[in-house]
Amino acid sequence: MLIIHPQPETPASSETQSLSPQNALLTGRGRYLEDSILLNLMTALFTGRIKEAEDLSRVLHTRFGSLAGTLTATDRELGGIKNMGAHMLPMLRVLQESALRYNHARLPPEDILGSERQLLDYLTARLSRENIEQFRILFLDEKKSLIADEAQARGTVNHTPVYPREVARRAVEIGASGLVLVHNHPSGDPTPSEADLQMTQQVRAALEVVGIEVIDHLIIGNGCHTSFRRNGFL
Numbered sequence: 001m002l003i004i005h006p007q008p009e010t011p012a013s014s015e016t017q018s019l020s021p022q023n024a025l026l027t028g029r030g031r032y033l034e035d036s037i038l039l040n041l042m043t044a045l046f047t048g049r050i051k052e053a054e055d056l057s058r059v060l061h062t063r064f065g066s067l068a069g070t071l072t073a074t075d076r077e078l079g080g081i082k083n084m085g086a087h088m089l090p091m092l093r094v095l096q097e098s099a100l101r102y103n104h105a106r107l108p109p110e111d112i113l114g115s116e117r118q119l120l121d122y123l124t125a126r127l128s129r130e131n132i133e134q135f136r137i138l139f140l141d142e143k144k145s146l147i148a149d150e151a152q153a154r155g156t157v158n159h160t161p162v163y164p165r166e167v168a169r170r171a172v173e174i175g176a177s178g179l180v181l182v183h184n185h186p187s188g189d190p191t192p193s194e195a196d197l198q199m200t201q202q203v204r205a206a207l208e209v210v211g212i213e214v215i216d217h218l219i220i221g222n223g224c225h226t227s228f229r230r231n232g233f234l
Helices: 014-018 021-026 035-047 050-064 067-071 075-079 085-105 116-127 164-173 194-208
Strands: 134-140 146-154 178-184 213-220 225-227
Touching: 021 035, 035 050, 035 067, 035 085, 050 067, 067 085, 075 085, 085 116, 116 134, 116 178, 116 213, 116 225, 134 164, 146 164, 164 194, 178 194, 194 213
Parallel strands: 178 213
Antiparallel strands: 134 146, 134 178, 213 225
């Protein structure tokens, strides 16, 4: 099993540490700010209630563990937080969608598999915090450019139904030459299950009939992933 962990950030300099959070953001050093500080700024801006923002941001950080955990929390979970206000939830969804589109825009126009870091950043942003399994397909042309990224199914916390013939039909319909299967493990552990291995071979067999290649199957965990191609499962 291949597990890739993100590289640690370079420690912030003493100059960065002395900046106010607002100045850190405006000078491109926002990455050094702790999640709790960003949540505090965000709640103050979104709610317009500066005095209450500190308490609300503390509750969000305690409940969901991080800024990313807050952005990917469900509407029901967020709706249960006291003093969220009318604007907080919509703005969180705006931020979440903006982050996804930013990472999608960073994918290269050709050969997305040649820029593994950008691809994994995008897939991690979309899937790593999902609390149920989601199965997606990246449909590629002959240059390995992305034709479409589509969600095929959503399942339970540990299972997603996948129908190989439907995958093959859709690939032919949009003229794909190859595809990458992608799904997440809500547990955070990207180790493939026996069901994952069997499903991959079934999809591969269905696609071979129509001359389309399964280039890889990626399982996204929490800060790590598994590549079937790299591990010899394909």
